[in-house]
Amino acid sequence: MSRKFREDKTSWRVPSVYAFSGDYSHFKPPRDGSPIESALVLLASSSPPPSSSSGGKNRHPMYPFAAQAQSILLSSSSEEKKFHHILVIDVSAMIDESEGLDLSTALSKENESRDLVKGFGRSILKLIQRLSLLNVILAAEGELSGLLLKLHDAATGAKTATFAKEIWLFHPLLPASFVNTILVPMGSKQISENNVSKGERSLLPQLHIVFQDEKSRDKRLDMLRHVFPSGTEEVISSSGSTGGDDTATNLIVAMFGNQSEEGDSGINSKTHVFDPDLCDSMGRSLFLSSITVEMNRHSKQYERLSEDVTDDLLGEVCNMENKETGKHYSIKDVDWEKCERHVGALVLRGNRCLLVRSLSGQWKGMRIPSVVPKSGESQVDSAIRAVVESTGVDATEVKGLPFIPSVPVYVPNGRSILMDLLPVYATAPPPDGPLEDQDMEDDETPYDWYTLENAEKRLDDRSIAALRSMSFLLVEAANVGLLPCKWGGVFGQEMSVSLASNSPSSSSVGSDSGRDSGSRDQQTLQLLSKKMPLTAEVEEWKPSQHSGGGDVVLEDVRKANETILARLLSNKKDGKIDKLP
Numbered sequence: 001m002s003r004k005f006r007e008d009k010t011s012w013r014v015p016s017v018y019a020f021s022g023d024y025s026h027f028k029p030p031r032d033g034s035p036i037e038s039a040l041v042l043l044a045s046s047s048p049p050p051s052s053s054s055g056g057k058n059r060h061p062m063y064p065f066a067a068q069a070q071s072i073l074l075s076s077s078s079e080e081k082k083f084h085h086i087l088v089i090d091v092s093a094m095i096d097e098s099e100g101l102d103l104s105t106a107l108s109k110e111n112e113s114r115d116l117v118k119g120f121g122r123s124i125l126k127l128i129q130r131l132s133l134l135n136v137i138l139a140a141e142g143e144l145s146g147l148l149l150k151l152h153d154a155a156t157g158a159k160t161a162t163f164a165k166e167i168w169l170f171h172p173l174l175p176a177s178f179v180n181t182i183l184v185p186m187g188s189k190q191i192s193e194n195n196v197s198k199g200e201r202s203l204l205p206q207l208h209i210v211f212q213d214e215k216s217r218d219k220r221l222d223m224l225r226h227v228f229p230s231g232t233e234e235v236i237s238s239s240g241s242t243g244g245d246d247t248a249t250n251l252i253v254a255m256f257g258n259q260s261e262e263g264d265s266g267i268n269s270k271t272h273v274f275d276p277d278l279c280d281s282m283g284r285s286l287f288l289s290s291i292t293v294e295m296n297r298h299s300k301q302y303e304r305l306s307e308d309v310t311d312d313l314l315g316e317v318c319n320m321e322n323k324e325t326g327k328h329y330s331i332k333d334v335d336w337e338k339c340e341r342h343v344g345a346l347v348l349r350g351n352r353c354l355l356v357r358s359l360s361g362q363w364k365g366m367r368i369p370s371v372v373p374k375s376g377e378s379q380v381d382s383a384i385r386a387v388v389e390s391t392g393v394d395a396t397e398v399k400g401l402p403f404i405p406s407v408p409v410y411v412p413n414g415r416s417i418l419m420d421l422l423p424v425y426a427t428a429p430p431p432d433g434p435l436e437d438q439d440m441e442d443d444e445t446p447y448d449w450y451t452l453e454n455a456e457k458r459l460d461d462r463s464i465a466a467l468r469s470m471s472f473l474l475v476e477a478a479n480v481g482l483l484p485c486k487w488g489g490v491f492g493q494e495m496s497v498s499l500a501s502n503s504p505s506s507s508s509v510g511s512d513s514g515r516d517s518g519s520r521d522q523q524t525l526q527l528l529s530k531k532m533p534l535t536a537e538v539e540e541w542k543p544s545q546h547s548g549g550g551d552v553v554l555e556d557v558r559k560a561n562e563t564i565l566a567r568l569l570s571n572k573k574d575g576k577i578d579k580l581p
Helices: 063-073 103-111 121-131 144-157 176-193 214-227 247-256 379-391 435-439 452-456 461-479 493-501 504-512 520-531 557-570
Strands: 016-023 039-044 085-090 136-141 164-170 206-211 233-235 285-295 302-308 340-349 352-356 398-400 407-410 417-426 447-450 546-548 551-553
Touching (some): 016 063, 039 144, 039 247, 063 247, 085 121, 103 144, 121 144, 164 247, 176 214, 340 379, 352 452, 379 417, 435 447, 447 452, 452 461, 452 493, 461 493
Parallel strands (some): 039 085, 136 164, 206 233, 340 417
Antiparallel strands (some): 340 352, 352 447, 407 417
């Protein structure tokens, strides 16, 4: 067994390879070692920040490509397709930002050297050779266009000249250093190795170029045609492509996709919205595979392995940062057995919870207060300590809720921790005045109060999921009397009401009460009374004072509850309660 086989390869900086296929199953490389044919090979770099095509969320790196791949591979065009698979070589995994290296810097080093740079271009070349490609179409966009030409030239020198039949460059950015150092010698090499009089330069792949504007075409076309004499050229500006942020993939659709406004497959070639349930007229759908190349421990030969990762396209990727190394990693890389454990405190006061901020700039935004539990410390004590350390209040300001279980929070705020979220309740009432005054924020204080709706606007998705899970427990605890219902009700009650009003059992509420079920509003009112215990003892009600004609009117609790229910019903939209007043 070789030394490299035993070595941990997780720290190696190698490009990621993904394969889109429009078929009945995910793409699998031939097991007999024969080449991968009839494929579009796209050299690209996925961007870590969420894009407009991913809905503003941290999606899988291939999510921005999924809609365009779907439009191309499931197109019902009558013309014979040039390729049946799309292979994406993602070089973003090779960029180590902690070392001050970005894609532009890496490409600048490639442009200054005639040979491929070790650790970047040379690694990509090895991968391409081990993938064993034949009669494929190569494509790249922007800064990566020069690297693609350099890789093809190096592969040609490795006696694999026929592996590419076409090369597509979309909005190529070729600096003068690349032209002088690489492109000019490349043209001289092609002339010396091919006898022009015998027409042997026709063995070169066709080079198709899509320029950004006329100026860039006039500046680089002649030099490119000196190296690759055959092919086409067009001028398509970024404003002419759909999607804006995904220029390369949209231009690929323009070149290879279905040109009709909407084909038989039901794919709109203009909007390019990824639909995971979409199939073409033959029942084929889009699949995504992760391709790796590893050496077989027995035969010592490289094998191309494929894993179906189609389901990951819809999943949200939580990218986190290791504070020690500064490197970003995915939630899939978290070692749950070794990650840090926290106890968090969900401080409740009526229908609002407490979130904390860092006045010293330790973090941005709002968080759920949490601490690492001490040895021998109970969860309740840890939760109360989290409140004290995060807000500076006295420990007597909150009390535990012993019969309400905790809820796990996985990697909150992108931190590699597993939090047990425990509910605690404030012992002091809110300040005098309308409850809505609590919704005002003060950036100079360490905490503020939020309803579930407002908290969801301040927290990350993992924390939001935990709050929603906790809200159902709180409503049920209030139903059996384990949680006080005062100062606005119960935290998360609006979600429970919305779901309960749409449940099948809601139609039987009227018959159970012995009343006529003809009035939908009356049913909803009964449902709220049954599902949401909004009644409270008189001593628990904190009345609001309203000035009317000099008289001070104190509304009793029953009238206040009826007012809340009436306002809830007035906010209904299509049979659903929109929000609490």
